[in-house]
Amino acid sequence: xxxxxxxxxxxxxxxxxxxxxxEVAMAYLQDEKTEADIANLNLGELDITTDEFILDEVDIHIxxxxxxxxxxxxxxxxxxLRQYSKQVEAELQRIEQASIKDYIKESQNIALLHNxxxxxxxxxxxxxxxxxxxxxxxxxxxxEIQTLQQQSVSMNVxxxxxxxxxxxxxxLVDELVVPGAMISTILDSPVTEQEFLEQLHxxxxxxxxxxxxxxxxxxxxxxxxxxxxxxxxxxxxxxxEFILQKIYSFRKPMTNYxxxxxxxxxxxxxxxxxxxxxxxxxxxxxxxYVDTMSKxxxxxxxxxxGRLLKVQYEEVADKDDxxxxxxxxxxxxxxxxxxxxxxxxxxxIFTLGQRGAIxxxxxLEGPILVPHTAQRGDSRYPxxxxxxxxxxxxxxxxxxxxxxxxxxxxxxxxxxxxxxNSIMGKTLSMFLKSMSTYVSxxxxxxxxxxxIHIILRFRAITAKRNIPALDKYWEAVLxxxxxxxxxxxxxxxxxxxxxxxxxxxxxxxxxxxxTRRYAEFSSxxxxxxxxxxxxxxxxxLGQLQIEVENFVLKMAAEFPSRxxxxxxxxxxxxxxxxxLMERAADDSKEVEGFQQLLLxxxxxxxxxxxxxxxxxxxxxxxxxxxxxxxxxxDRLKNDEARITQLVRGFxxxxxxxxxxxxxxxxxxxxxxxxxxxxxxxxxxxxxxxYHGFHKVLNQPTFRSLAVRSELINLHHLMVEVKKxxxxx
Numbered sequence: 001x002x003x004x005x006x007x008x009x010x011x012x013x014x015x016x017x018x019x020x021x022x023e024v025a026m027a028y029l030q031d032e033k034t035e036a037d038i039a040n041l042n043l044g045e046l047d048i049t050t051d052e053f054i055l056d057e058v059d060i061h062i063x064x065x066x067x068x069x070x071x072x073x074x075x076x077x078x079x080x081l082r083q084y085s086k087q088v089e090a091e092l093q094r095i096e097q098a099s100i101k102d103y104i105k106e107s108q109n110i111a112l113l114h115n116x117x118x119x120x121x122x123x124x125x126x127x128x129x130x131x132x133x134x135x136x137x138x139x140x141x142x143x144e145i146q147t148l149q150q151q152s153v154s155m156n157v158x159x160x161x162x163x164x165x166x167x168x169x170x171x172l173v174d175e176l177v178v179p180g181a182m183i184s185t186i187l188d189s190p191v192t193e194q195e196f197l198e199q200l201h202x203x204x205x206x207x208x209x210x211x212x213x214x215x216x217x218x219x220x221x222x223x224x225x226x227x228x229x230x231x232x233x234x235x236x237x238x239x240x241e242f243i244l245q246k247i248y249s250f251r252k253p254m255t256n257y258x259x260x261x262x263x264x265x266x267x268x269x270x271x272x273x274x275x276x277x278x279x280x281x282x283x284x285x286x287x288x289y290v291d292t293m294s295k296x297x298x299x300x301x302x303x304x305x306g307r308l309l310k311v312q313y314e315e316v317a318d319k320d321d322x323x324x325x326x327x328x329x330x331x332x333x334x335x336x337x338x339x340x341x342x343x344x345x346x347x348x349i350f351t352l353g354q355r356g357a358i359x360x361x362x363x364l365e366g367p368i369l370v371p372h373t374a375q376r377g378d379s380r381y382p383x384x385x386x387x388x389x390x391x392x393x394x395x396x397x398x399x400x401x402x403x404x405x406x407x408x409x410x411x412x413x414x415x416x417x418x419x420x421n422s423i424m425g426k427t428l429s430m431f432l433k434s435m436s437t438y439v440s441x442x443x444x445x446x447x448x449x450x451x452i453h454i455i456l457r458f459r460a461i462t463a464k465r466n467i468p469a470l471d472k473y474w475e476a477v478l479x480x481x482x483x484x485x486x487x488x489x490x491x492x493x494x495x496x497x498x499x500x501x502x503x504x505x506x507x508x509x510x511x512x513x514x515t516r517r518y519a520e521f522s523s524x525x526x527x528x529x530x531x532x533x534x535x536x537x538x539x540x541l542g543q544l545q546i547e548v549e550n551f552v553l554k555m556a557a558e559f560p561s562r563x564x565x566x567x568x569x570x571x572x573x574x575x576x577x578x579x580l581m582e583r584a585a586d587d588s589k590e591v592e593g594f595q596q597l598l599l600x601x602x603x604x605x606x607x608x609x610x611x612x613x614x615x616x617x618x619x620x621x622x623x624x625x626x627x628x629x630x631x632x633x634d635r636l637k638n639d640e641a642r643i644t645q646l647v648r649g650f651x652x653x654x655x656x657x658x659x660x661x662x663x664x665x666x667x668x669x670x671x672x673x674x675x676x677x678x679x680x681x682x683x684x685x686x687x688x689x690y691h692g693f694h695k696v697l698n699q700p701t702f703r704s705l706a707v708r709s710e711l712i713n714l715h716h717l718m719v720e721v722k723k724x725x726x727x728x
Contacts, residue, residue, distance in 0.1 A: 018467050102259075114665065129325045177432040178206065178227050186231050191242045197269065203231055204273055238276045239270045243285050247292050257296060261404050267670050275410070276664040280447030286409060290422050297427045299398065304393065305434060307371035308386045309378060319350045322549070324495030324516045326504060349444060350517040352583070358388055359453055359528065365461075368393045382449035383438070394431070395458050397422060397468065420469045432480070439480050445488040446524055449537075452481045456532045481535075489540045492521075498545040501555045509567040510670050511575035512555060519579035522590055527583035538589075545590055548599070566605040567668045573598040576672045606682045609665065610689070613657035617646050618689050624696040633701050643697070644707045650690070651712055658683065683721045689719060 066072070104108075155187040161232070185199040210228055246264055250257045275284040357363050369381070369389040401423065406416050421428075442448060496514065504512075504554035524539060529537050552572050555563040577594040610618060627633045662679050690712075697708050 017263060032443055048659070055351060067161075071611050096524040107136065152313075158581055159490065178224055178231070183227075183231065186235050186441070191238050191270070192268070197267070200235055200269065200273060203228070204276065207232055207277060232277055236274060236281055239274060240281050240285065242267075244269060244288060247285070247289050250292050252297055257293075258400070261400075265404065268337065269411075271408060272410060288421075290419070293423045296422060297401075301390075301394065301427050302430060303369070305390055305431075308369065308390060308539060311371055311381055312383060312386055313368070313380050316383070319443055319491075321349050321443055322495035323350065323492040323521065324497070324499040324514060349446070350521040350727075352446060352520070355382060355384065355446065356449060356524070356528060358450060359382055359457065359531075364388065364454070364457055365392065383442075383444065383447045384454065388454050389450045389453065390431075391458060394427075395462065398470050399462065399465055399467045402467050417469060424469075428476075430474055431473075435477065435480055439484045443488055443491075445485055445492070446521070448481055448485045448488065449525060449528055452478065452485060453528055453532060455481070486536065487538060489537075491542070493547050496544070496551050499551055499554075501551075501558050504555075507555075507558055509559070509564055509571060509668065511571050512552070514570075514577070515548060515552060515572045515576055518544065521577040522576075523580045523583040526580070526588055526590060543592070545593065563605070564610050566601055566608055569601045570598065570605060570674070570678075571670055572667075573601060574671050578671065602678060602681065605678065606685050609682055610686060611663055613653065613661065614650070614686060614689065617650055617693055620646055621689055621692040621696060625692060628696070633696075633699055636703050638706075640705060643702065647707045647710050650693075651710060654712075654717075655720070658686070687714075687718055687721060690714065 020510065094274070114250065182199045182202055185193075185195050186203060189196040189199075191197075206224070206228055210225060243264065246260045249255060249260050271282060271285065274285065369386065374381070384565060398420075400417065402420050404410060404418050405423075409419060411419055444491070453479050455474055459471070462470055462474075496518075499514065504514075522544065525541060552569060556568045559565045559568060573594050576600055577591065580588070580591050580594065623634065624636060627635055661682060665682070666672070666675045666677050669678065691714055694714060696702065697705065697711065
């Protein structure tokens with residue numbers, strides 16, 4: 001109802017001029033009546049049929065009217081449409097009258113609403129005017145803001161330009177001004193004062209700045225140039241005097257030069273200042289340092305090396321101390337009555353012993369030897385110990401010196417190496433000359449090989465420390481040592497190859513001293529060579545092993561019986577294998593080779609010792625087994641007497657034979673463990689042969705033999721045999 005009222009108030013043509021609420025309501029009612037008439041007219045048209053409509057359109061309208069809810073209801077009730085139309089019209093009139101009453105009742109509200117709408121319209125009109133004014137004000141403010149922004153940008157640019165100019169000018173003024181504190185400090189303070197060092201930094205900055213300004217031809221530079229130059233000369237003079245005093249202090253006897261070196265490192269900027277501003281003085285200091293330290297190192301190492309040689313073993317290997325040379329121990333004993341006695345501690349030639357400990361990290365980088373202390377204790381050392389001490393001192397001093405040169409003199413790369421060589425070159429040349437003299441007359445291959453591996457480890461240490469200064473020296477030393485080691489090894493190989501077994505004295509089945517020398521030497525070289533393998537060394541050891549194997553075979557051939565030959569071979573192979581396995585790896589080529597040789601000769605010896613007491617039975621078993629494979633066992637059917645003799649002979653003598661065999665084996669072999677192994681192998685082989693003997697006699701060909709009942713039960717034989725196994 002209110003919605004219809006509002007619509008009428010907005011649509012009436014005369015509402016704006018009428019002041020009476022009743023008249024306004026009547027105008028809206030007139031409009032409503034017109035709409036009702038139109039509705040009645042539409043209802044009346046449902047029954048009118050004219051020829052002006054096309055049949056299709058009529059059908060459409062009829063169908064549309066039939067869809068109307070009111071029409072559906074009327075048709076459903078079956079009333080007359082005309083009567084129903086009149087009823088609807090009466091209902092509409094009634095509703096119209098009710099609506100008129102409602103409009104009249106609400107006429108005052110409608111009029112009030114109209115007045116309110118009119119008042120709102122005037123308010124909105126005034127607001128529109130205000131907003132239009134505000135918009136124009138905003139437009140003017142925006143233009144003012146743009147103007148202010150442009151002015152701000154311009155002022156900011158001017159400010160930055162002034163600040164930049166001020167910064168450059170203030171820096172220029174600061175760099176040009178020489179403070180009184182700087183002048184007094186440079187002139188009066190000792191160079192060791194921290195304040196002097198700080199002012200020296202400032203002076204260096206001003207000198208560099210003055211040089212830069214002079215290139216630009218700045219007039220203000222001439223105002224301070226004279227003062228800066230005089231301060232520079234004074235500073236250079238004081239620094240030169242200080243550094244030279246420190247260098248001269250190195251020359252005092254018993255001076256630990258590392259202390260003044262550490263002091264110089266604290267003032268490394270002094271040399272940097274000289275190098276930048278007075279190269280002549282810097283070169284003078286550098287040359288003086290090189291000359292001083294070169295003499296100090298040369299004097300120290302020459303004296304130290306000479307004192308070390310005094311604690312070396314007096315007896316050293318000579319050209320006759322080769323592996324294949326005849327053992328002269330007895331001659332030496334006789335000779336000892338007519339000459340001075342041997343030293344208590346003599347360096348071994350073919351045995352490593354405790355000498356290999358020199359390569360352990362604790363020994364390798366341990367404290368160096370003090371010669372006068374060793375002399376006082378009457379101690380003597382092998383050459384490799386002296387070599388290690390000498391070169392560890394060189395490594396320690398060389399690394400420290402290289403780092404000092406790189407840090408203090410500010411050099412790197414080839415320049416650092418050249419400076420290092422100018423200091424240490426004389427010392428290194430002295431080392432190489434001394435070593436060349438020693439090596440040319442050295443026949444101690446283990447000492448040379450240990451020296452090689454000491455150098456290899458020292459080279460790895462310098463590489464880990466990233467110190468390349470001694471690399472060329474290490475290579476030069478190795479070029480001296482490797483050829484000498486190979487030459488000594490080849491001399492030993494030749495000595496074994498040229499050995500005449502008939503000139504080596506009385507034959508003995510025990511391990512030969514030459515094979516023992518080889519075993520000790522080979523195990524020493526193999527154990528040392530494991531860390532830094534060398535193919536040339538392995539090849540020479542292979543040649544040496546071949547010659548030793550040939551020598552053992554030549555020596556064995558000197559024995560008249562095969563049994564003694566086998567005992568000699570087994571004893572020597574077992575001894576060499578035992579010594580090698582103490583130091584070398586179990587899978588090394590040398591160990592595997594001697595294991596195969598020992599196994600083959602041991603098996604042959606077992607057959608040899610079983611042959612005298614049980615040879616008949618063994619021969620019969622082998623013959624019978626061969627005929628069994630061919631199916632011709634019947635050929636032995638007539639050997640009943642032979643079989644009877646074998647069965648009864650074994651039953652009556654096997655215990656005594658086994659006992660005698662065991663004792664003989666234990667007497668023949670120096671290694672009880674090896675002898676035990678051979679006895680066990682022999683007894684096992686005997687049981688296998690007797691088992692084969694049983695198997696043959698159980699064949700149909702021999703089942704009728706009565707002597708089969710005299711065979712010893714195999715299990716009983718095994719139990720009895722176990723009683724004869726020695727335990728070691």
